[in-house]
Amino acid sequence: MLPRLEPFVQKLTTDWRGIAAENARPENQPKVRHYNAYNERIDRIVRPYEMQQMEREIFGYGLFSSQQIKNEGIVKRYFLHGNGEAGITCPLACTDGLVALMEHFLDEAPADIQNIYQHVTEGIDGDFAIGAQYMSEIQGGSNIPANILMAKPEGHHYRLFGNKFFCSAVHADYSVVTARIEDTDDIAVFVVPTWLEGDKAREKRNHHVINRLKWKIGTAELPSAEIDYQGAIAYRIGPQNRGVALAVSIVLTRSRLDIGFASGAFLMRAAREAKLYARFRTVFERQIDEFPMAAAQLEDLEHAAKRIVGTAFFIYEAFNRTQQNPHSTEAYVVRELVLLQKIFASKEAVDKLRLAISIFGGHGAIEDFSAIPRLFRDSLVNELWEGPRNVLLAQIYRDIMKMRKQISLDTLISSILTDSSTQEVQYFVEQIDQLMQEDLTALPNAENRRAARRWEQVWEEIFTLFQEQTIKELQDLPILTRTDGC
Ligand SMILES: Cc1cc2nc3c(=O)[nH]c(=O)nc-3n(C[C@H](O)[C@H](O)[C@H](O)COP(=O)(O)OP(=O)(O)OC[C@H]3O[C@@H](n4cnc5c(N)ncnc54)[C@H](O)[C@@H]3O)c2cc1C
Structure with missing residues (x-):
């Protein structure tokens, strides 16, 4: 390659x-x-x-x-x-x-x-189309089944009426849109052209208007809009009552995998630039990396970058492998890994980018000195879109509840932590088993609040250990070919 x-x-x-x-x-x-x-x-x-x-x-x-x-x-x-x-x-x-x-x-x-x-x-006459995905509505982003955007059947297509509240890449040529079929409880998934044939050059949109662009904490270069559909022509894909499952298992899963790569790439860039800067800049007659605190932080930053990048590629490969056999034990394990990666890689990216900023001192806050402040803001968005942390932590809980009769907790944890001893696997199995005595989806009480806190911690411990085991052979590779400063 x-x-x-x-x-x-x-x-x-x-x-x-x-x-x-x-x-x-x-x-x-x-x-x-x-x-x-x-x-x-x-x-x-x-x-x-x-x-x-x-x-x-x-x-x-x-x-x-x-x-x-x-x-x-x-x-x-x-x-x-x-x-x-x-x-x-x-x-x-x-x-x-x-x-x-x-x-x-x-x-x-x-x-x-x-x-x-x-x-x-493949493109048409050298023009390659751009895609987008619009699922979130004002009454619920995480809750796609609560969609009220209406799809009215008309001949071989549908017409959409209503609002989508978060529409990123609104300049795209086509979008995947979820909507409720008129007079039913069915949520279906549609492909919607932004312009009908011949209309793009005339800037005549497919029966929808953009109310406004959002003012966001990050991803500022990306136009994210609110759209009102006024009869847009839409093509349904798949069965009419399978929209939520298709949107989540096919479309959102790919975006979640992408967030693993984004978190890794952000951190790899930050680790490289912070490392070079710490060698280049002298303070109190020493290079920054000659202070033990900075040296330790740089080491942590580099290690986190390697963990996240290595794991992102590992999970991506495993995901592709399991597409042939979606009901296998491996597919279940990979499904949980994709959720864990979305939660913890995006969370760690925020924490470690803040650390990288601190290595630069005051320059860390300067937007045209390095891209790290921008990556930091974008990583906050990565934590939120495609499923915020609590939604995914609750999803893992529900998945295990549903699956544990067929695939034991022991199998799940030992398949994730392939290098762990039986004793270590057993420790995590017992922890999870104990936490699942509480209903983490019920209304809060003192017990399930305590269990909820630990639920996040225990999965973070498991995922970090999984990352360590995955990159074991890669961790000594250098991330820079030049180490003489710049
Ligand atoms: C910059 C940006 C661009 C975006 N672009 C798009 C886009 O192009 N297309 C698109 O479809 N969406 C887009 N989104 C929307 C994004 O996917 C949603 O914001 C996200 O899914 C969360 O939905 P929500 O905002 O309604 O939050 P809510 O669902 O209201 O969540 C609020 C809080 O409640 C928690 N929560 C919700 N449900 C549960 C549950 N069952 N169990 C436990 N906790 C729960 C959440 O974790 C969160 O902490 C974008 C968001 C941002 C920030």
């Missing part, structure tokens, strides 16, 4: 890195222009020209094309995360989910979906 990666990474760490940094400045952040000169509603997303060029170039690599060799797309996306350009990486993750969803039903898909699939994977 190396010859295919080198020119990509060269571009990424020079031209694209500069554009990403420039694009993050407040004056360059996306805006929405609602009307054109003729008073027609267009809802144009205004972004810098260089940003749009970069987006075309990156999507033009066809990261979801059959021309890519195995794992090439994901390795390139990992490197892209190091630039912290959520305006690119978020729609890439969403496109991944869109492709996977369409692939699941491709044999039976109508021509409209086949065309969209072609546009997204």
